[in-house]
Amino acid sequence: MHFKLNKSQPLKNLYVPHHLINDQLRDFLMGRLWLYEHLPFLKETIHQHIKMGYIQTIPGIRMIPTTHKLFSNKKYICNRCHNENPEFFAHFNCAKCQQICVYCRHCIKMGRVSNCSSLVKWIGPQRKNLSSYHPKLNRSHLFRWKGVFTPQQQKASEELIDSVKKNLVHLLHAVCGSGKTEILFPVVAECLMQHKRVCVATPRTDVVLELAPRFQKVFPNIFIQALYGGATVEKRYSPLIIATTHQLYRFEEVFDVVIVDEADAFPYTFDETLQQAVEKAKKPDAPILYVTATPSDELKEKVEKLKGGYSFIPRRYHGHPLLVPRYVSLFNYQKQITKGKIPKKLRDWTSLRLTNEEPFLLFFPTIELMEKAVPLFQKLHPAIEAVHADDPNRKEKVAALREKKVPGLLTTTILERGVTIPKVQVAIVGAESGIFTASALIQIGGRVGRSADCPTGDLVFFHHGITFEMDEARKEIMMLNDMEVLM
Amino acid sequence: MREKLPQMTITRCYLCATPLPNKLTWCKLLTQTKAPVVCEKCLRKFEPVTCQQQKYKDVTAIYHYNEPMKDFLHQYKFMRDVVLSKVFREQISQHLKDEKATIVPIPMHPEKLKERTFAHIDELLNAANIPFTHLLEKKLPTTQSSKSKREREQSDQLFRLKQHVTIEKIHYVLVDDIITTGTTIRHAKSLLLEAGAEKVTAFTLIQG
Ligand SMILES: [Zn+2]
Numbered sequence: 001m002h003f004k005l006n007k008s009q010p011l012k013n014l015y016v017p018h019h020l021i022n023d024q025l026r027d028f029l030m031g032r033l034w035l036y037e038h039l040p041f042l043k044e045t046i047h048q049h050i051k052m053g054y055i056q057t058i059p060g061i062r063m064i065p066t067t068h069k070l071f072s073n074k075k076y077i078c079n080r081c082h083n084e085n086p087e088f089f090a091h092f093n094c095a096k097c098q099q100i101c102v103y104c105r106h107c108i109k110m111g112r113v114s115n116c117s118s119l120v121k122w123i124g125p126q127r128k129n130l131s132s133y134h135p136k137l138n139r140s141h142l143f144r145w146k147g148v149f150t151p152q153q154q155k156a157s158e159e160l161i162d163s164v165k166k167n168l169v170h171l172l173h174a175v176c177g178s179g180k181t182e183i184l185f186p187v188v189a190e191c192l193m194q195h196k197r198v199c200v201a202t203p204r205t206d207v208v209l210e211l212a213p214r215f216q217k218v219f220p221n222i223f224i225q226a227l228y229g230g231a232t233v234e235k236r237y238s239p240l241i242i243a244t245t246h247q248l249y250r251f252e253e254v255f256d257v258v259i260v261d262e263a264d265a266f267p268y269t270f271d272e273t274l275q276q277a278v279e280k281a282k283k284p285d286a287p288i289l290y291v292t293a294t295p296s297d298e299l300k301e302k303v304e305k306l307k308g309g310y311s312f313i314p315r316r317y318h319g320h321p322l323l324v325p326r327y328v329s330l331f332n333y334q335k336q337i338t339k340g341k342i343p344k345k346l347r348d349w350t351s352l353r354l355t356n357e358e359p360f361l362l363f364f365p366t367i368e369l370m371e372k373a374v375p376l377f378q379k380l381h382p383a384i385e386a387v388h389a390d391d392p393n394r395k396e397k398v399a400a401l402r403e404k405k406v407p408g409l410l411t412t413t414i415l416e417r418g419v420t421i422p423k424v425q426v427a428i429v430g431a432e433s434g435i436f437t438a439s440a441l442i443q444i445g446g447r448v449g450r451s452a453d454c455p456t457g458d459l460v461f462f463h464h465g466i467t468f469e470m471d472e473a474r475k476e477i478m479m480l481n482d483m484e485v486l487m
Numbered sequence: 488m489r490e491k492l493p494q495m496t497i498t499r500c501y502l503c504a505t506p507l508p509n510k511l512t513w514c515k516l517l518t519q520t521k522a523p524v525v526c527e528k529c530l531r532k533f534e535p536v537t538c539q540q541q542k543y544k545d546v547t548a549i550y551h552y553n554e555p556m557k558d559f560l561h562q563y564k565f566m567r568d569v570v571l572s573k574v575f576r577e578q579i580s581q582h583l584k585d586e587k588a589t590i591v592p593i594p595m596h597p598e599k600l601k602e603r604t605f606a607h608i609d610e611l612l613n614a615a616n617i618p619f620t621h622l623l624e625k626k627l628p629t630t631q632s633s634k635s636k637r638e639r640e641q642s643d644q645l646f647r648l649k650q651h652v653t654i655e656k657i658h659y660v661l662v663d664d665i666i667t668t669g670t671t672i673r674h675a676k677s678l679l680l681e682a683g684a685e686k687v688t689a690f691t692l693i694q695g
């Protein structure tokens with residue numbers, strides 16, 4: 001039988017020859033916006049689907065002629081990351097298209113999108129949902145979680161489900177260690193039961209690496225795809241994607257719910273295109289659930305303005321208060337470390353941790369200072385290591401600390417969130433530095449006393465003068481501890 | 488055909504995106520040096536090769552192949568971030584601007600060129616405003632790195648002369664991005680010498 005497919009018509013209602021569809025290709029591409037040259041399928045297969053009208057190709061860069069007298073230049077928009085900032089576009093003489101070509105530098109880490117490259121998306125028939133494959137799919141098969149909630153956690157988890165039902169934005173404001181990941185499980189389960197596609201997005205790769213196995217454990221029978229720079233992308237359909245916000249550039253109007261974890265973490269707060277990426281990746285009326293321990297005023301206002309839901313958990317799940325930081329002055333620490341000497345108070349603190357065999361994290365304001373300090377600390381114990389954002393062995397080093405193979409780590413702010421290490425003790429060297437904002441300090445403090453069997457510990461701000469941000473952090477922690485708890 | 492690209496003012500470091508200070512100094516005006524496209528912090532991470540550290544005879548390399556340089560080359564060649572050709576334009580210009588010899592870039596195979604969309608050596612020279620002449624052609628599209636060292640040593644001549652070119656009895660300077668075993672340069676050099684060149688030296692951005 002012969003018929004013509006018209007691109008502008010919705011294909012779902014037409015008879016389509018399903019047997020011609022490459023299921024793997026469809027499952028992979030559904031909802032994605034992918035560079036044609038990076039598609040992990042045979043060129044012939046792709047072309048066949050383009051011909052059948054199941055795959056749409058769009059140019060990588062959109063050009064808008066500007067009529068402005070002063071700027072004769074054209075205006076460019078990247079069709080993948082939606083960047084419009086001319087600073088992030090570059091021109092070159094292209095050997096492929098034989099003319100001056102433009103590419104987007106803003107999202108180049110995911111493969112270069114240029115004027116002469118195409119992006120592809122799936123516009124063919126949708127995949128049949130899970131129920132047709134597993135008609136007996138039931139809740140206990142999908143969701144294996146045996147934990148017990150405190151009344152506050154229970155309330156918050158129900159409020160999240162309620163907001164999703166009403167398609168409302170929601171802010172879950174939960175202090176560090178309040179079990180916020182667990183609070184998300186029921187709402188994710190609820191969505192998956194209804195065959196909704198869910199994305200948990202976070203600005204940091206570390207958080208993706210920590211969350212993915214935890215979700216996989218409670219949802220053992222679905223395929224969860226973790227996405228971050230360098231992740232292996234499987235050619236399968238995944239109803240639950242755990243990704244860095246960056247990776248959302250590669251999706252379009254697909255998610256029924258997006259959960260933004262650690263919504264206040266750099267670079268999400270600063271980069272507007274990342275916020276747009278979340279908007280672009282979700283279906284137009286799909287709700288966003290924001291989860292954070294330290295919401296910014298802007299985020300609170302935004303949620304309020306949209307009349308969204310709000311849940312607040314001031315207490316950690318074990319009911320113990322947050323640790324209040326101790327201030328310890330450490331004058332001229334920079335000079336001393338540069339001269340090859342660990343300041344006495346800092347050395348004593350570290351030695352005590354080593355004697356007591358307590359794992360510790362030492363936060364530094366800059367990589368430079370940290371690198372100067374590493375050999376000095378290694379004289380106290382040769383196994384002490386350091387990690388920073390570009391460290392390829394970061395994952396292994398954090399695991400080594402957890403397994404007590406390493407007594408302590410020196411780190412930049414990269415480990416300020418998402419890391420849970422039992423009994424860890426924390427000190428910040430140079431807490432007065434600009435990089436340690438109140439929210440960063442609260443997050444760092446939240447690393448201590450996370451487990452119920454050891455809810456206390458030491459949290460020290462070593463400083464060269466007390467800043468407003470340090471006091472803000474301390475005030476906020478004490479305020480949270482004083483809150484009425486509903487039990 | 489090369490077309491003239493639109494002039495763009497560079498406001499951020501090409502490598503770390505921090506805003507660049509817009510200092511217009513007399514020195515810059517008088518010497519006509521080009522404004523840097525990377526910040527000083529990023530530039531300091533690259534490690535220059537001193538005279539004593541030059542590994543190969545008749546080859547001048549300007550930087551060591553340290554981690555930041557690996558990242559740079561990856562982003563330039565493999566991520567195809569063409570504008571990074573400007574990062575070392577001042578340093579390359581310093582070395583080659585008064586060169587009397589004819590500059591000959593190591594060529595790319597046409598297939599590879601189409602795939603990469605730009606000739607990375609040519610672009611380094613263009614960015615530094617150094618005129619050059621293509622005299623060689625790559626015979627096969629295979630890349631050096633996919634072969635073992637042994638295979639490379641033993642393989643036949645990698646290049647041939649372009650059609651209709653004559654090699655004069657003069658000094659030629661070969662230009663490549665990186666020298667690791669010296670094989671590429673050796674092949675090109677022997678071909679030019681056999682064809683009648685008087686002297687062949689080489690210049691590379693990096694020494695591996
Ligand atoms: Zn882009």
Ligand SMILES: [Zn+2]
Pocket residue numbers: 094095096097098101102114115116117604
């Ligand atoms: Zn092109």
Ligand SMILES: [Zn+2]
Pocket residue numbers: 500501502503504505525526527528529530
């Ligand atoms: Zn820089």
